Amino acid sequence: xxxxxxxxxxxxxxxxxxxxxxxxxxxxxxxxxxxxxxxxxxxxxxxxxxxxxxxxxxxxxxxxxxxxxxxxxxxxxxxxxxxxxxxxxxxxxxxxxxxxxxxxxxxxxxxxxxxxxxxxxxxxxxxxxxxxxxxxxxxxxxxxxxxxxxxxxxxxxxxxxxxxxxxxxxxxxxxxxxxxxxxxxxxxxxxxxxxxxxxxxxxxxxxxxxxxxxxxxxxxxxxxxxxxxx
Amino acid sequence: xxxxxxxxxxxxxxxxxxxxxxxxxxxxxxxxxxxxxxxxxxxxxxxxxxxxxxxxxxxxxxxxxxxxxxxxxxxxxxxxxxxxxxxxxxxxxxxxxxxxxxxxxxxxxxxxxxxxxxxxxxxxxxxxxxxxxxxxxxxxxxxxxxxxxxxxxxxxxxxxxxxxxxxxxxxxxxxxxxxxxxxxxxxxxxx
Numbered sequence: 001x002x003x004x005x006x007x008x009x010x011x012x013x014x015x016x017x018x019x020x021x022x023x024x025x026x027x028x029x030x031x032x033x034x035x036x037x038x039x040x041x042x043x044x045x046x047x048x049x050x051x052x053x054x055x056x057x058x059x060x061x062x063x064x065x066x067x068x069x070x071x072x073x074x075x076x077x078x079x080x081x082x083x084x085x086x087x088x089x090x091x092x093x094x095x096x097x098x099x100x101x102x103x104x105x106x107x108x109x110x111x112x113x114x115x116x117x118x119x120x121x122x123x124x125x126x127x128x129x130x131x132x133x134x135x136x137x138x139x140x141x142x143x144x145x146x147x148x149x150x151x152x153x154x155x156x157x158x159x160x161x162x163x164x165x166x167x168x169x170x171x172x173x174x175x176x177x178x179x180x181x182x183x184x185x186x187x188x189x190x191x192x193x194x195x196x197x198x199x200x201x202x203x204x205x206x207x208x209x210x211x212x213x214x215x216x217x218x219x220x221x222x223x224x225x226x227x228x229x230x
Numbered sequence: 231x232x233x234x235x236x237x238x239x240x241x242x243x244x245x246x247x248x249x250x251x252x253x254x255x256x257x258x259x260x261x262x263x264x265x266x267x268x269x270x271x272x273x274x275x276x277x278x279x280x281x282x283x284x285x286x287x288x289x290x291x292x293x294x295x296x297x298x299x300x301x302x303x304x305x306x307x308x309x310x311x312x313x314x315x316x317x318x319x320x321x322x323x324x325x326x327x328x329x330x331x332x333x334x335x336x337x338x339x340x341x342x343x344x345x346x347x348x349x350x351x352x353x354x355x356x357x358x359x360x361x362x363x364x365x366x367x368x369x370x371x372x373x374x375x376x377x378x379x380x381x382x383x384x385x386x387x388x389x390x391x392x393x394x395x396x397x398x399x400x401x402x403x404x405x406x407x408x409x410x411x412x413x414x415x416x417x418x419x420x421x
Contacts (some may be wrong), residue, residue, distance in 0.1 A: 014407035017308075018378045019315050020385055039251030047304060048416055050407075054307065055231060059261035060268050066278050067256060073282075074289050079249035230418055 009039065013046040078185045119146050123202050125225035134182050134223055135230070136202050142193045145176065147184045153182040155206070162207045164217060165192055166224075168199035175200070178211035182223075198228035231342045232259060237302040241295050244288065252289055259303065260285075263310045270314035270382035272325045273415045287313075315382040326387045333376035337364060340380065356414070363413035371406030374399060 006012070015021040016029050032039045041072075071077065092201070119137035126133050131150040147163070155161050161182060164173040174195075177186040182204065188196070196202075206219040218220070236258060243251035260281060267277035267284075287309060294307060320324060330336065343361050345354025364372060373391065377383050383391060388399045 010411060011404055011407065014411070015403065018375065018403065018407070019311055019382045020378050020403060022315075022384060044300065046411075047308075047357060049361065049418075050410060051304060052337075052341045052343070052357070052364075053231065053304065054262060054266065054340060056262075058265035058269070058340045060265040060277075062260050062264040062278055062281055065266075066260070067253075068281050070256070070282060070285050070289075074286065076249040076252065079247050116343060 004079065009042055010046075012176050013043045014050070016043065017046055017051055023068050031227065075183065075185070077180060092163040119144070122196060123225040123227045124222040124230050125202055125204060127223050131223075133225075134204070136225065136227075138188070138196055142196065143188055143197070144185060145188050147179075147182050149182050159219075160207050160211055161222075162211045162217065162219075164203045165195060166201040166203055167195060168197060173203070173217055175211065175215065178207070196227055200227045201225065215216050231344065232262060232303045234301050234303055237306070241288070241302050241305075245295065252285075253287075256285060259306055262303070263306060266307055266310050267314045269380050270311065271318055272328055272381075276317060277314070277418065280310060280317055283315050284310045311382060323390060326381075326383060326391050328393065329349045329377065329381045329383075331373070331377075331391075333373045333380075336376060336380060337361075337372075356418075359414050359417035360410075363410050363417070366413055367406055367409055368402075370394075371402045371409070375406045375410070378403065 001108075012025075012029055016026065021029055031041075033043060075179050079169075104227075112138070121135055121137045122142065123136040124133050125136060131153070132149050134147050134149045134153075134180065137146045137148070139146075145163075153161070161179045163176040163179060163186070166173050174192055176189065176192060177178050177184070179186070201224055203217070203221050203224040205217040205221045207213075212218050237255065238256040240251045240258070244255055263284065264277060264281050267280040268274065271277045271280060284306070288306070295302065341361075343357050345357055364375075367375070370392075374388055377391065378390060381387075385396055385399050385403070388394075388403075389396045392399070394402075
């Protein structure tokens with residue numbers, strides 16, 4: 001029997017909102033909510049007319065670690081635009097507007113619906129000093145590069161990490177991305193697509209906030225790995 | 231009272247994977263939602279786990295929020311309550327015993343009966359009616375309803391807490407809900 005035809009529909013709506021509908025009864029009700037629009041609309045009516053709203057006296061401050069763990073568990077920093085604010089402060093307006101253009105391009109490349117692309121491991125970056133290795137993986141279409149590490153490294157406030165591609169032909173290092181942490185998902189710059197191939201290397205250097213001011217690595221290289229060795 | 235219009239905007243931007251909107255949504259609503267979770271779990275670390283899980287759900291599934299169907303704050307509160315109720319152990323009678331019995335004070339203190347900024351006159355009126363109708367319930371029915379709602383108590387928890395047979399609790403809840411609806415609907419009739 002359809003739940004909407006059930007005489008107890010109002011009682012079910014009430015107990016559902018109250019939280020006393022439990023176990024299989026609740027699951028049945030939730031299925032009906034999805035499948036029978038009249039059940040959903042009856043619940044909406046109950047919600048609008050019979051559920052009081054909590055006020056400010058209810059508020060309790062959660063500890064800061066809740067947000068910290070959300071931020072890292074959901075990789076929220078991959079979804080914002082840290083470059084713009086950092087560049088804006090230390091390089092001035094001209095650089096900031098360039099960054100804005102870059103960001104505009106970046107935001108078009110990132111998958112809008114948040115569907116993660118299928119990734120293929122391409123390199124394992126090692127420090128040579130015992131730090132946890134960073135795994136680099138490339139999406140099948142070559143547009144997204146993901147870095148992951150067992151222990152996520154976070155750049156200090158006065159520095160950024162910069163990821164470089166050292167081309168197979170021995171040419172100058174090419175900047176791939178400026179990062180605050182080595183657990184990140186970044187779009188591969190258009191000029192570098194198709195160049196993450198066997199024989200090339202990926203390296204990470206420590207740079208001033210916002211990345212190398214010269215376009216070439218200026219700080220110490222902390223990790224390096226050959227593409228194709230995974 | 232939280233600004234429903236602002237929360238709605240932030241939820242919609244969150245659905246578009248806007249991390250800054252999500253952070254603002256968290257800053258704005260986390261204290262209320264933490265309070266809601268804590269009233270159910272009665273344990274801080276468990277309440278924080280509920281809060282965390284609820285926001286993960288919002289980030290991953292905020293698209294299922296229907297901006298036309300529900301008030302956004304009520305929608306968030308429902309997510310948190312459901313998660314909290316699922317997480318507490320039904321065998322944890324120590325949790326059940328520590329809740330305050332004085333539900334009449336709780337009704338005045340923890341609920342907001344003032345009309346919200348975006349309420350129409352009719353919606354504002356609804357708050358008044360609901361408060362009045364709660365007041366007209368029999369004391370036991372009102373107490374059972376408020377305890378169940380605020381603390382996520384099950385039928386069994388309520389029976390234990392109020393030292394009444396399970397059957398009495400069930401009929402208090404059933405009759406309480408029915409009287410409340412009847413009373414509010416009576417108020418809504420044009421005269």
